[in-house]
Amino acid sequence: MTNRTVQELAEQSYKYGWTTEVEEESAPPGLSEEIVRWISERKGEPEWLLEWRLKAYHHFMRLLGDAQLPAWANVTHPPIDFQAIRYYAAPKPKLELESLDQVDAEILKTYERLGIPLEEQKRLAGVAVDAIFDSVSVMTTAKETLAKYGVIFSSVSEAVKEHPELVRKYLGSVVPHSDNFYAALNSAVFSDGSFVYIPPGVRCPLELSTYFRINAEGSGQFERTLIIADKGSYVSYLEGCSAPMRDENQLHAAVVELVALDDAEIKYSTIQNWYPGDDNGKGGIYNFVTKRGKCAGDRSRISWTQVETGSAITWKYPSVLLQGDHSTGEFYSVALAKGRQQADTGTKMTHIGKNTSSRIISKGISAGHGNNTYRGLVKVLPKAEGAVNFTQCDSLLIGDQCGAHTVPYIEVQNRSASVEHEASTTKVSEEQLFYCQQRGLAREDAQSVIVNGFVRDVVKRLPLEFAVEADRLLEVNLEGTVG
Amino acid sequence: MLEVRDLHAEVNGVEILKGVDLSVGVDETHAIMGPNGSGKSTLAYVLAGRPGYEVTAGSVTFDGDDLLALPAEERARRGLFLSFQHPVEIPGVRMDHFLRAGYNELRKNAGEEQLDPLKFDRLIRSKAKAVEMEPAMTKRAVNEGFSGGEKKRNEVLQMAVLEPRLRILDEIDSGLDVDALREVARGITDLSVPGTSTILVTHYDRVLSYLEPDHVHVLIDGRIARSGGRALAKEIEERGYDWLEAGAGV
Numbered sequence: 001m002t003n004r005t006v007q008e009l010a011e012q013s014y015k016y017g018w019t020t021e022v023e024e025e026s027a028p029p030g031l032s033e034e035i036v037r038w039i040s041e042r043k044g045e046p047e048w049l050l051e052w053r054l055k056a057y058h059h060f061m062r063l064l065g066d067a068q069l070p071a072w073a074n075v076t077h078p079p080i081d082f083q084a085i086r087y088y089a090a091p092k093p094k095l096e097l098e099s100l101d102q103v104d105a106e107i108l109k110t111y112e113r114l115g116i117p118l119e120e121q122k123r124l125a126g127v128a129v130d131a132i133f134d135s136v137s138v139m140t141t142a143k144e145t146l147a148k149y150g151v152i153f154s155s156v157s158e159a160v161k162e163h164p165e166l167v168r169k170y171l172g173s174v175v176p177h178s179d180n181f182y183a184a185l186n187s188a189v190f191s192d193g194s195f196v197y198i199p200p201g202v203r204c205p206l207e208l209s210t211y212f213r214i215n216a217e218g219s220g221q222f223e224r225t226l227i228i229a230d231k232g233s234y235v236s237y238l239e240g241c242s243a244p245m246r247d248e249n250q251l252h253a254a255v256v257e258l259v260a261l262d263d264a265e266i267k268y269s270t271i272q273n274w275y276p277g278d279d280n281g282k283g284g285i286y287n288f289v290t291k292r293g294k295c296a297g298d299r300s301r302i303s304w305t306q307v308e309t310g311s312a313i314t315w316k317y318p319s320v321l322l323q324g325d326h327s328t329g330e331f332y333s334v335a336l337a338k339g340r341q342q343a344d345t346g347t348k349m350t351h352i353g354k355n356t357s358s359r360i361i362s363k364g365i366s367a368g369h370g371n372n373t374y375r376g377l378v379k380v381l382p383k384a385e386g387a388v389n390f391t392q393c394d395s396l397l398i399g400d401q402c403g404a405h406t407v408p409y410i411e412v413q414n415r416s417a418s419v420e421h422e423a424s425t426t427k428v429s430e431e432q433l434f435y436c437q438q439r440g441l442a443r444e445d446a447q448s449v450i451v452n453g454f455v456r457d458v459v460k461r462l463p464l465e466f467a468v469e470a471d472r473l474l475e476v477n478l479e480g481t482v483g
Numbered sequence: 484m485l486e487v488r489d490l491h492a493e494v495n496g497v498e499i500l501k502g503v504d505l506s507v508g509v510d511e512t513h514a515i516m517g518p519n520g521s522g523k524s525t526l527a528y529v530l531a532g533r534p535g536y537e538v539t540a541g542s543v544t545f546d547g548d549d550l551l552a553l554p555a556e557e558r559a560r561r562g563l564f565l566s567f568q569h570p571v572e573i574p575g576v577r578m579d580h581f582l583r584a585g586y587n588e589l590r591k592n593a594g595e596e597q598l599d600p601l602k603f604d605r606l607i608r609s610k611a612k613a614v615e616m617e618p619a620m621t622k623r624a625v626n627e628g629f630s631g632g633e634k635k636r637n638e639v640l641q642m643a644v645l646e647p648r649l650r651i652l653d654e655i656d657s658g659l660d661v662d663a664l665r666e667v668a669r670g671i672t673d674l675s676v677p678g679t680s681t682i683l684v685t686h687y688d689r690v691l692s693y694l695e696p697d698h699v700h701v702l703i704d705g706r707i708a709r710s711g712g713r714a715l716a717k718e719i720e721e722r723g724y725d726w727l728e729a730g731a732g733v
Binding site (some may be wrong): 127228277430433434435436437439440441442443445446449452454455457 | 530531535554556558559564565567570571573575581582584585586589592624641645
């Protein structure tokens with residue numbers, strides 16, 4: 001957390017490179033062809049990208065007209081009025097408070113429990129901060145290091161200008177605009193996001209994180225991320241933050257695309273803690289994300305690790321297309337649903353090449369009135385000789401008002417495949433809590449210990465700094481749920 | 484050290500303890516014997532503060548303080564240790580991490596400095612050796628996949644690390660063969676530093692030949708039906724509990 005904080009503070013005053021132009025106008029609410037053209041023009045995009053957006057827009061409007069909204073997820077919410085959303089807004093200066101005394105006491109308590117340093121608390125809460133660190137040098141060092149290795153790490157907008165050939169080749173190559181309802185919407189109106197390219201044979205020397213980016217905030221609603229690992233390269237990418245993030249935009253429809261060429265490896269880690277709404281289910285983010293990786297090359301590997309504790313509704317299935325021979329896809333997930341939260345999350349592993357393997361470890365925690373669903377598809381296509389999959393779905397229940405559901409789909413079209421599925425549902429038992437108490441742990445700490453043990457297999461896959469945050473995050477989120 | 488007066492307790496609305504009196508002094512070892520369902524384990528749980536075990540009347544003091552007013556963890560921090568008849572599994576939580584958390588809570592309570600992982604590792608290694616347990620076992624998840632004997636030995640290890648002043652051993656001999664029992668009993672004896680008191684809860688006399696009690700109490704239907712010395716336990720071994728149950732009007 002401390003390192004991260006330095007970086008974040010650093011960003012406050014970093015004024016060089018990577019910033020998108022400061023927009024001066026906002027679009028009126030509503031979605032139309034004109035709005036899409038307007039967005040593209042404001043961003044100074046080339047013709048091909050405008051065409052791409054428009055195609056997506058027309059597809060989306062057809063789906064919307066036919067009322068083809070995704071209906072299969074185990075979640076409920078009032079209908080979304082897509083014409084009431086403002087699809088393009090100039091970055092607003094944040095409301096600046098004068099001191100932390102003006103910040104909601106509950107929020108401050110949470111920050112404190114997460115161990116967020118004071119200066120950082122101020123920044124998150126929107127209090128004016130004096131940047132006291134030598135910010136420029138931190139950023140410059142990172143940029144210089146990446147440049148030395150030829151790694152491209154920029155906003156998508158910048159990449160469209162600087163590396164159009166790469167963006168054009170790969171944008172939509174994994175998640176086409178026609179993939180699903182929200183992917184179509186994102187393709188039409190996406191604001192910005194991260195672009196990463198790792199050249200052949202390069203092992204990216206830094207963990208790449210959205211924190212490096214000055215304009216990470218405010219582009220959250222329709223974010224678009226594209227990561228390409230060229231032959232024999234490696235990159236670890238971190239997304240998110242454990243601090244509770246509020247956003248006035250209720251609907252988030254991001255798209256993330258990963259491409260791994262021959263012998264390349266991409267590790268993508270997420271911590272998601274968007275505002276979940278109040279205890280009665282009022283407010284909160286709808287997090288409808290499409291994340292997919294393509295193991296395009298032989299012996300390539302893509303690994304998704306996620307800790308999802310926030311949002312009112314999470315609808316998310318980080319997937320891998322195992323196209324290259326001997327390629328590997330992995331999905332490690334912790335999803336927490338408490339209060340009135342609903343999580344419908346899982347993965348799709350599509351085995352296409354020969355001797356491909358996939359591994360799925362999903363840990364769902366339900367507390368309060370939370371509802372947690374694992375939904376996963378393992379698909380072995382006819383030519384995928386020798387495919388191997390292992391799936392393990394564990395659910396942990398805290399209290400007796402919550403729900404856990406497991407919906408595995410398995411479609412095997414090649415007889416040589418080996419597909420294994422294990423599932424379990426357990427409750428935090430009175431006996432376990434008492435055992436911990438008898439050894440000196442307070443009841444709440446006892447529950448944290450049990451929960452942290454439950455998620456261990458997943459959390460240990462996270463980069464160390466993230467893992468510590470994940471543990472603390474679960475602890476804080478589960479406060480007050482112990483019986 | 485421990486004074487139990489007219490203790491009544493119920494579980495799920497059913498009265499199990501119906502007026503237990505017990506006085507345990509410093510350095511004493513007491514055996515609580517009794518047939519199945521007489522309330523032995525309930526007594527152990529009530530003393531340790533298990534939620535759901537409701538005291539309806541009576542009092543318990545520990546070093547003069549009202550024990551019943553304290554939550555379970557507070558009792559543990561003050562030096563009360565319960566060795567479970569069926570130690571609980573906590574998947575994914577490493578034994579040494581778990582025990583260090585508890586250990587440091589006890590130290591915090593005593594106003595002592597907390598041990599960092601490195602120092603604690605040295606401590607747990609030496610204790611594991613003392614109770615004849617493989618140190619590698621302490622890197623495994625708490626009791627997960629342990630055999631019955633390993634679980635009991637693990638209880639003794641925790642006791643060795645936490646160094647309680649009042650030890651309540653609930654059926655410490657169950658699931659142990661003769662050799663294992665001898666080793667576990669030796670561990671318990673070796674850990675009996677001056678100032679330690681012990682309550683042995685047991686169905687059989689067997690364990691008492693290793694851990695010589697000063698006092699033997701027989702619990703019948705939620706009351707102490709008879710108290711005596713070592714000879715009482717031997718008599719029970721020969722005659723069973725029937726004659727005592729008849730006397731208690733059961």
